[in-house]
Amino acid sequence: MKYCAFLRGVNVKGTNMKMADVCQVFKDAGMQDVGSVLASGNIVFISDKNAGDLKKILEKAMSDHFSYEAFLFIKSQEETEVFWxxxxxxxxxxxxxxxxxxxxxxxxxxxxxxxxxxxxxxxxxxxxxxxxxxxxxxxxxxxxxxxxxxxxxxxxxxxxxxxxxxxxxxxxxxxx
Structure with a gap:
């Protein structure tokens, strides 16, 4: 399933990271077809896991890699379409x-x-x-x-x- 992870607090108030590095963390955590949209922490990817599991896996991976308390929110493509x-x-x-x-x-x-x-x-x-x-x-x-x-x-x-x-x-x- 296609998802978007919306990261909180990225590239504001001293929490700076390159989206290429963030995408690599997602790939290392097992996500497929990973790409970023803008520098504000929007990561599009494919996974067969559910959103709840993905949130736990990716928050831990981001926190461990970047040494900060990561918060992110996962929405499927269908859910993301509702926002628009x-x-x-x-x-x-x-x-x-x-x-x-x-x-x-x-x-x-x-x-x-x-x-x-x-x-x-x-x-x-x-x-x-x-x-x-x-x-x-x-x-x-x-x-x-x-x-x-x-x-x-x-x-x-x-x-x-x-x-x-x-x-x-x-x-x-x-x-x-």
């Missing part, structure tokens, strides 16, 4: 749209945090198909009240986020 096909907001040049990949139920935690946060003009959030989507004006992502919540240490092993354009690139790689 369920976007609730209209795409506009002046807005970013993010989708959050994480543990079951994280969408409700994120929604509660979003509801409690102060919001910029045109900042919205919505849950579709158990996926939390966030729209924010470009340039406001890191400065927004909700954006600051995303760095909470208590949530670091719960989710990661990607701009929706990244999902399009991942799906192109999965379909090639």
């Amino acid at each position: 096909n369920s976007i609730p907001f209209e795409k506009k040049d002046d807005l970013h749209i993010y989708a959050f990949v994480g543990n079951p139920g994280i969408e409700n935690v994120l929604n509660a945090e979003f509801e409690a946060a102060s919001k910029a003009e045109n900042e919205k959030a919505e849950i579709v198909d158990e996926i939390f989507y966030w729209q924010i004006p470009k340039g406001n992502t890191l400065d927004s009240s909700f954006g600051k919540v995303l760095g909470k240490k208590s949530l670091k092993d719960q989710f990661t986020s990607r701009n929706i354009n990244t999902f399009e690139k991942i799906l192109k790689k999965m379909n090639s």
Whole structure:
């Protein structure tokens, strides 16, 4: 089955790694047809194992190789397509749209945090198909009240986020 591993915290805040090295770790862990999409830690691969087993195997392999506490989230090609096909907001040049990949139920935690946060003009959030989507004006992502919540240490092993354009690139790689 084709999967994408979404790594959390790669190439930010001092956790730097080359995607070629990450791909090699995946290959050494038994994954097939391994490739990366962008430098933000999106690894496309094939395996006959289930997502739960893959998460354990790959987090340990990444942690051991790079000497850091690795967190990643595994989605099948079909599940990854849902992230792209369920976007609730209209795409506009002046807005970013993010989708959050994480543990079951994280969408409700994120929604509660979003509801409690102060919001910029045109900042919205919505849950579709158990996926939390966030729209924010470009340039406001890191400065927004909700954006600051995303760095909470208590949530670091719960989710990661990607701009929706990244999902399009991942799906192109999965379909090639």
